Amino acid sequence: xxxxxxxxxxxxxxxxxxxxxxxxxxxxxxxxxxxxxxxxxxxxxxxxxxxxxxxxxxxxxxxxxxxxxxxxxxxxxxxxxxxxxxxxxxxxxxxxxxxxxxxxxxxxxxxxxxxxxxxxxxxxxxxxxxxxxxxxxxxxxxxxxxxxxxxxxxxxxxxxxxxxxxxxxxxxxxxxxxxxxxxxxxxxxxxxxxxxxxxxxxxxxxxxxxxxxxxxxxxxxxxxxxxxxxxxxxxxxxxxxxxxxxxxxxxxxxxxxxxxxxxxxxxxxxxxxxxxxxxxxxxxxxxxxxxxxxxxxxxxxxxxxxx
Amino acid sequence: xxxxxxxxxxxxxxxxxxxxxxxxxxxxxxxxxxxxxxxxxxxxxxxxxxxxxxxxxxxxxxxxxxxxxxxxxxxxxxxxxxxxxxxxxxxxxxxxxxxxxxxxxxxxxxxxxxxxxxxxxxxxxxxxxxxxxxxxxxxxxxxxxxxxxxxxxxxxxxxxxxxxxxxxxxxxxxxxxxxxxxxxxxxxxxxxxxxxxxxxxxxxxxxxxxxxxxxxxxxxxxxxxxxxxxxxxxxxxxxxxxxxxxxxxxxxxxxxxxxxxxxxxxxxxxxxxxxxxxxxxxxxxxxxxxxx
Amino acid sequence: xxxxxxxxxxxxxxxxxxxxxxxxxxxxxxxxxxxxxxxxxxxxxxxxxxxxxxxxxxxxxxxxxxxxxxxxxxxxxxxxxxxxxxxxxxxxxxxxxxxxxxxxxxxxxxxxxxxxxxxxxxxxxxxxxxxxxxxxxxxxxxxxxxxxxxxxxxxxxxxxxxxxxxxxxxxxxxxxxxxxxxxxxxxxxxxxxxxxxxxxxxxxxxxxxxxxxxxxxxxxxxxxxxxxxxxxxxxxxxxxxxxxxxxxxxxxxxxxxxxxxxxxxxxxxxxxxxxxxxxxxxxxxxxxxxxxxxxxxxxxxxxxxxxxxxxxxxxxxxx
Numbered sequence: 001x002x003x004x005x006x007x008x009x010x011x012x013x014x015x016x017x018x019x020x021x022x023x024x025x026x027x028x029x030x031x032x033x034x035x036x037x038x039x040x041x042x043x044x045x046x047x048x049x050x051x052x053x054x055x056x057x058x059x060x061x062x063x064x065x066x067x068x069x070x071x072x073x074x075x076x077x078x079x080x081x082x083x084x085x086x087x088x089x090x091x092x093x094x095x096x097x098x099x100x101x102x103x104x105x106x107x108x109x110x111x112x113x114x115x116x117x118x119x120x121x122x123x124x125x126x127x128x129x130x131x132x133x134x135x136x137x138x139x140x141x142x143x144x145x146x147x148x149x150x151x152x153x154x155x156x157x158x159x160x161x162x163x164x165x166x167x168x169x170x171x172x173x174x175x176x177x178x179x180x181x182x183x184x185x186x187x188x189x190x191x192x193x194x195x196x197x198x199x200x201x202x203x204x205x206x207x208x209x210x211x212x213x214x215x216x217x218x219x220x221x222x223x224x225x226x227x228x229x230x231x232x233x234x235x236x237x238x239x240x241x242x243x244x245x246x247x248x249x250x251x252x253x254x255x256x257x258x259x260x261x262x263x264x265x266x267x268x269x270x271x272x273x274x275x276x277x278x279x280x281x282x283x284x285x286x287x288x289x290x291x292x293x294x295x296x297x298x299x300x301x302x303x304x305x306x307x
Numbered sequence: 308x309x310x311x312x313x314x315x316x317x318x319x320x321x322x323x324x325x326x327x328x329x330x331x332x333x334x335x336x337x338x339x340x341x342x343x344x345x346x347x348x349x350x351x352x353x354x355x356x357x358x359x360x361x362x363x364x365x366x367x368x369x370x371x372x373x374x375x376x377x378x379x380x381x382x383x384x385x386x387x388x389x390x391x392x393x394x395x396x397x398x399x400x401x402x403x404x405x406x407x408x409x410x411x412x413x414x415x416x417x418x419x420x421x422x423x424x425x426x427x428x429x430x431x432x433x434x435x436x437x438x439x440x441x442x443x444x445x446x447x448x449x450x451x452x453x454x455x456x457x458x459x460x461x462x463x464x465x466x467x468x469x470x471x472x473x474x475x476x477x478x479x480x481x482x483x484x485x486x487x488x489x490x491x492x493x494x495x496x497x498x499x500x501x502x503x504x505x506x507x508x509x510x511x512x513x514x515x516x517x518x519x520x521x522x523x524x525x526x527x528x529x530x531x532x533x534x535x536x537x538x539x540x541x542x543x544x545x546x547x548x549x550x551x552x553x554x555x556x557x558x559x560x561x562x563x564x565x566x567x568x569x570x571x572x573x574x575x576x577x578x579x580x581x582x583x584x585x586x587x588x589x590x591x592x593x594x595x596x597x598x599x
Numbered sequence: 600x601x602x603x604x605x606x607x608x609x610x611x612x613x614x615x616x617x618x619x620x621x622x623x624x625x626x627x628x629x630x631x632x633x634x635x636x637x638x639x640x641x642x643x644x645x646x647x648x649x650x651x652x653x654x655x656x657x658x659x660x661x662x663x664x665x666x667x668x669x670x671x672x673x674x675x676x677x678x679x680x681x682x683x684x685x686x687x688x689x690x691x692x693x694x695x696x697x698x699x700x701x702x703x704x705x706x707x708x709x710x711x712x713x714x715x716x717x718x719x720x721x722x723x724x725x726x727x728x729x730x731x732x733x734x735x736x737x738x739x740x741x742x743x744x745x746x747x748x749x750x751x752x753x754x755x756x757x758x759x760x761x762x763x764x765x766x767x768x769x770x771x772x773x774x775x776x777x778x779x780x781x782x783x784x785x786x787x788x789x790x791x792x793x794x795x796x797x798x799x800x801x802x803x804x805x806x807x808x809x810x811x812x813x814x815x816x817x818x819x820x821x822x823x824x825x826x827x828x829x830x831x832x833x834x835x836x837x838x839x840x841x842x843x844x845x846x847x848x849x850x851x852x853x854x855x856x857x858x859x860x861x862x863x864x865x866x867x868x869x870x871x872x873x874x875x876x877x878x879x880x881x882x883x884x885x886x887x888x889x890x891x892x893x894x895x896x897x898x899x900x901x902x903x904x905x906x907x908x909x910x911x912x913x914x915x916x917x918x
Contacts, residue, residue: 031493031497031625031646032494032497033409033410035503039410042402042406042410043410043412045402046403046407046418047418049403052447053474054422054474056446056447057436057437057440057471060439060446103341106342107345109338114339115328115330116327116328116339117326117327122342122343122346125346125351126342126350128350129350131528131578133534133552133574134534134535134552135534135552136532136552136571139555139559140571143353143357144352144353144356146564150356194332197332201332207333207334229427232427235429236427236431236432237429238430238535239533239534239535243559256429256430256432257431259431259432260431263539268439272439275436278431278432279428279432282424282428282432283427286421290416489657491655491659492659492660494626494646494653494659495660495721495724496661496676498625498626498647498651498652498725499724499727499728500676501672501673502676509672514662514663
């Protein structure tokens with residue numbers, strides 16, 4: 001800044017030739033922040049808190065898993081029970097995530113692109129599973145499909161097993177991850193409005209064509225983001241699955257349940273080894289999530305960050 | 308939310324309220340029908356079964372279950388500790404959110420990403436990690452034991468797990484609002500003679516209160532229902548460190564479906580009250596300040 | 600700057616006017632130079648003690664406080680010993696609400712008010728602390744044209760009534776010329792000229808001030824013996840003492856007149872013309888030179904492509 005401006009109108013009465021301080025250290029700090037030491041203390045408190053509550057447990061998982069070396073670590077995965085747990089977890093996610101993906105897109109389309117009565121109630125109901133305890137989420141399926149449940153007699157008669165079998169695990173997983181995609185897409189699609197779809201329709205596109213060529217490209221990053229979180233939760237769900245699985249080793253044990261069994265058997269290295277697999281999944285999820293948030297902030301931001 | 312499709316040309320007579328406004332966009336029936344079917348089968352039917360099951364006991368029966376000493380103790384532990392944990396998460400979460408948004412320091416981006424860890428890390432994994440960390444021979448547990456605090460196998464352990472899972476809610480509800488604070492408003496306050504502390508307490512914090520309350524309520528609701536990350540560290544001693552969700556699992560394993568349903572319904576009722584409170588806070592905030 | 604005057608800081612965007620205003624307020628800090636209020640050096644006085652009033656372009660009202668609490672904020676922020684009585688604060692707020700003609704709005708919240716109303720509240724809030732100088736940063740920039748006009752007139756009235764020393768920043772020449780006692784023209788951080796609206800319009804110190812205050816025509820000319828010649832013909836302008844040789848002549852569109860070819864300074868053909876508010880503006884293409892705009896009384900329209908001669912009847916000469 002030049003001399004002229006600094007000696008501007010406010011200083012016209014006495015153009016003082018004495019040199020003014022130029023030392024940056026003498027400069028007063030900005031009026032919209034705190035004193036340096038306050039900032040340092042707050043940053044220290046925040047980082048210490050994050051380290052103690054979040055980072056340390058994460059490190060513990062990997063440290064304990066490798067406590068007895070790589071050999072012990074790797075052998076935890078060669079066990080047939082561990083392999084079947086991995087297989088089951090992948091299977092469950094492969095069913096639950098696409099289901100909720102389709103549901104989420106359909107729900108967001110109906111809710112964001114149209115005005116109808118009872119919309120707020122519908123949104124609240126879709127959100128419901130978020131506020132239900134995981135254990136209760138499992139319990140409700142036991143009450144419907146269990147041997148004493150609503151359809152119990154019918155299912156026994158036809159020799160169909162839902163509870164203590166894979167279908168129950170899939171259902172409970174779908175329940176706990178039910179709102180993920182819809183929750184993310186509804187605000188995003190509401191923000192985008194309907195004008196682009198209307199433009200496509202006036203240009204002669206069919207509804208499907210408009211969806212694939214206009215809507216989907218607009219929501220793809222938000223969609224990917226929500227699918228990612230949905231998948232992490234689906235593979236990691238413990239409480240709900242625990243209630244409906246029956247803990248049959250090699251048959252109805254998902255990875256988190258396998259961790260529990262190993263831990264309760266005091267097989268800590270194996271428990272943490274399997275846990276490290278899930279923790280690795282969480283880290284990859286977070287990394288991609290952070291990348292998406294950084295790179296495509298605007299395409300995701302509309303979604304409320306409530307999971 | 309903006310109504311993208313305002314009613315077309317205003318009709319001369321008072322319009323009959325119709326179920327939905329006209330639109331050229333196709334697919335309403337299909338998508339809404341599919342949405343309602345999924346919602347009904349996956350969410351509403353099972354929840355109805357729960358209410359029906361518990362309803363079989365009648366209000367008196369549910370009350371009887373709730374006042375059973377062991378159940379009452381578990382509910383007290385779940386709600387009491389969750390309240391404390393949500394409070395802690397809100398205070399520290401507020402500081403974390405402030406620091407991450409307003410200050411620049413090396414590793415800020417990484418710290419920001421770490422906040423979401425409890426969202427992504429499976430609860431069982433968090434549970435065994437916290438248990439081994441806070442056990443009497445664990446890294447932190449040993450230090451705590453030295454100053455006479457037993458963390459693992461006590462309500463303190465439950466508290467730690469609940470802070471862990473509640474923290475992201477506390478941070479993420481407040482953080483965007485801190486980012487939206489208009490710096491000019493703070494400048495205006497300073498120009499009018501307010502000290503930095505006065506500016507923070509009178510101008511910066513009041514608008515954040517609804518968001519802080521929302522984050523608190525979310526962390527609280529999550530803590531009450533939490534299971535996986537708690538049971539490993541809690542020790543699960545009846546009357547001391549037994550949480551309500553665990554009691555549901557125990558009752559289920561004893562095939563006491565009605566007892567389990569009764570506890571579940573009580574917990575659901577509290578969740579809904581919390582959810583209602585959140586909505587009221589947001590509605591009030593929107594009316595009063597024009598933002599959430 | 601003189602006590603009690605209304606000074607406009609005028610300049611294109613990026614000229615440093617807002618920065619200067621923020622430095623005066625104590626929100627930003629100068630690399631060099633000093634800020635002096637009535638003989639006191641205020642450069643190192645923290646913003647809280649500078650006793651300035653500041654009105655932001657986007658109001659910066661406290662959304663969670665009522666209108667009355669917003670206005671009273673500066674008084675309530677004072678130390679107990681300096682704070683007026685509650686009743687006194689209430690009285691002052693009432694007076695200010697009367698001044699800004701929003702008496703019934705004390706208990707409303709800012710979100711319930713229009714943009715113009717919010718800006719008036721912001722002004723009352725700044726006036727409440729009885730500042731030594733009132734600073735307004737593009738106060739009407741965020742408002743639509745009609746509200747802007749009304750507020751302009753209203754601000755002038757308030758100033759006449761209160762005699763409050765005021766600096767306001769604007770990039771709108773009309774606003775600056777209409778409202779202010781004196782105008783300070785800034786460009787790229789340099790103060791070009793300070794003067795009354797008449798002074799800056801009649802005696803601009805540089806081509807930059809001239810160009811910024813309105814449409815300008817630039818013509819090559821020669822200064823010789825105190826006279827200014829364009830294309831070999833003398834103009835009514837006199838060259839400043841000591842200036843000879845090639846110079847630049849600047850004129851406003853109304854300082855050109857149509858003339859016969861043998862008396863004209865410039866020649867060209869009509870490219871287009873349009874009428875506006877009883878006048879007409881004609882674009883004239885010149886051979887090997889820039890197109891010029893001429894403003895003339897609304898006589899018969901000139902056909903496109905018609906050759907015309909132009910006479911310079913006024914203007915300014917710069918090296």
